[in-house]
Amino acid sequence: MSRTHPPVPLLRPFVSVLHPHRTRRVAVGVIRAAALVVLAVATGACNNKRVARIEPTSVTDLSGRWNDADSRLVANELIEQSLTAPWAKRFADTHGGEAPTVIVGGFGNRTMEHIPVNTFVKDLERAFVNSGAVRVVASADERQVVRAEREDQQAHATTDSRARLAREQGAAYMLQGEVQAIEDAEGREKVVYYQVDAALVDLESNAKVWVGQHKIKKYIDRRRIGW
Amino acid sequence: MTLTQRTAGRRTVTAGVALAVGLTAALAACNGPRRIHENPVMINGDRVGSSDATVQAVAASTAAERETAAARRDSLRAAAVANCAPAVCAALARGELALSMTTAQVMAATGSTERAWSVRDAGGTTVMVARTLEAPPRDATGEVAMVQLGGGRVTSYSYREPQGLRVVSAPSDTTLEGRSRAIAAALIREGDAFDAAGDRVKALDRYDRALVLQPNDPMLQYRVATLLDLQLRPVEAQLRYRRFLQELELQRIEAVGDANAKLAEAIARAQQRILILERQAR
Numbered sequence: 222m223s224r225t226h227p228p229v230p231l232l233r234p235f236v237s238v239l240h241p242h243r244t245r246r247v248a249v250g251v252i253r254a255a256a257l258v259v260l261a262v263a264t265g266a267c268n269n270k271r272v273a274r275i276e277p278t279s280v281t282d283l284s285g286r287w288n289d290a291d292s293r294l295v296a297n298e299l300i301e302q303s304l305t306a307p308w309a310k311r312f313a314d315t316h317g318g319e320a321p322t323v324i325v326g327g328f329g330n331r332t333m334e335h336i337p338v339n340t341f342v343k344d345l346e347r348a349f350v351n352s353g354a355v356r357v358v359a360s361a362d363e364r365q366v367v368r369a370e371r372e373d374q375q376a377h378a379t380t381d382s383r384a385r386l387a388r389e390q391g392a393a394y395m396l397q398g399e400v401q402a403i404e405d406a407e408g409r410e411k412v413v414y415y416q417v418d419a420a421l422v423d424l425e426s427n428a429k430v431w432v433g434q435h436k437i438k439k440y441i442d443r444r445r446i447g448w
Numbered sequence: 449m450t451l452t453q454r455t456a457g458r459r460t461v462t463a464g465v466a467l468a469v470g471l472t473a474a475l476a477a478c479n480g481p482r483r484i485h486e487n488p489v490m491i492n493g494d495r496v497g498s499s500d501a502t503v504q505a506v507a508a509s510t511a512a513e514r515e516t517a518a519a520r521r522d523s524l525r526a527a528a529v530a531n532c533a534p535a536v537c538a539a540l541a542r543g544e545l546a547l548s549m550t551t552a553q554v555m556a557a558t559g560s561t562e563r564a565w566s567v568r569d570a571g572g573t574t575v576m577v578a579r580t581l582e583a584p585p586r587d588a589t590g591e592v593a594m595v596q597l598g599g600g601r602v603t604s605y606s607y608r609e610p611q612g613l614r615v616v617s618a619p620s621d622t623t624l625e626g627r628s629r630a631i632a633a634a635l636i637r638e639g640d641a642f643d644a645a646g647d648r649v650k651a652l653d654r655y656d657r658a659l660v661l662q663p664n665d666p667m668l669q670y671r672v673a674t675l676l677d678l679q680l681r682p683v684e685a686q687l688r689y690r691r692f693l694q695e696l697e698l699q700r701i702e703a704v705g706d707a708n709a710k711l712a713e714a715i716a717r718a719q720q721r722i723l724i725l726e727r728q729a730r
Contacts, residue, residue, distance in 0.1 A: 276495070278495045278496050278497070278498065279493065279494070279495055279496075280490055280491065280492055280493065280494040280495070280496060281492060282491075282492055290490070290496050293496040294496055296499065297496070297497060297498070297499045300499040300502060300503065301499060301502050304502060304503065304506045305502070305506070308582070309510075310513070311580055311582055311583055312582075312583040313510075313513065313514070313517065314517075314561075314563035314564060314579070314583075315560060315563065315564035315578065315579065315580065315583040315584065315585050316559060316560065316564070316583065316585070317517055317518070317521040317559045317560050317561055317564075318513065318514045318516075318517025318518050318521065318561075319559075320510070320514075321583075344499075348499060348502075348503045351503050351507060352503045352506040352507045352510060353506075353507050353510045353511060353514070354506050354507070354510040393583075410484070412484070423582070428582065430582055430583075440484055440486065440488070
């Protein structure tokens, strides 16, 4: 009388109708196949990462959300608009050629997305400084660190090397702005509209001497099947 | 036709329909019922340009303009200090406007060039006003609104201040006291306007600020006392009324003192003249 092994409990529903001799073979086969699948998945998981340096100026839209290309587009447009506008020249003309001084104020993100506004604000700041047409002073956050260092120098640095107090350059204008977004979606289609506004406000009179703007509209189509 | 053949035919038709539906669904899923038919302006793989060219172009033009402006500013400064009177030279060194300055000296004092000003001549009088109100020229004191010249020399000039224009047309206006007096007068005018409009809180605020500049003005003390009285603040009102009377008393004493001093001087002079005249008569 041949010995019959009870079927593996997990496979019981599938093998209950089979002959007891075949049950063991099927169970072993299934376990082998599962092991092979797990092995293949594990091997694939180990090798699925690909990293490559790519050109930072390239457009790489993956999700349709705000990305580096949008930031650069905004920066380029604001730089172009602000440096070609007559406000800086007008100031220089009335101040014997002196460049106007700007401080970066608040730049708000009024969208539901996380938008790192500092990427294009810093680009704008860099363009201001490098053009020589505009002087930029440290913002409210940045100057706290500088002031602390200066205070520290008063106690610890030599007399001839310490930075003097009360020699800060006052800004004539403050850069302010905001990013806003409007979304419209239907089914698998979505349109996102971003509007970036920036303005330079006279610190004495509150007059806006320059207003810049850039608009981006994105159409996102999520296909079910694609190649 | 046998039953088997009919069944096979039905199967073929069903399979064909299913295939057609599947194909249509696949095509629909691929192309989608797009409602927006706009050509993309930028797609993956495109490049976002750089703004470096703009920055470099602006840097070059700014440097050239700054050089020109600096050269003009330096030549104006040299002309300004060439033959300046001591008071004007001192004002130039402080970066302040002063009466009897020339046009070049006005520009040197404000650190500006001709580009900052709109200059109009009319019958021997020249008026200089800011070319643009966006960035008007300013000296060490404040924002200059207008400069008037007669015979090529500054006869008056005005500053744009929070209380309005402050005109400087006499040497006494240029002193700290003169400036305080002008600002206090503007604040009192503002206070009077608020008082007339029924806003006593703001009127009191303006009078208080004027008192900081003119602490010994009895009539100002009286205005403050009256307003405090009307606002049912008796203790403060009483103090201000007392201060008003005290200031008046001090003024009376000062006036009597001045009058007595003048009288004494007149008496001494009269006696001196009598003696001289008597000697001449002999």
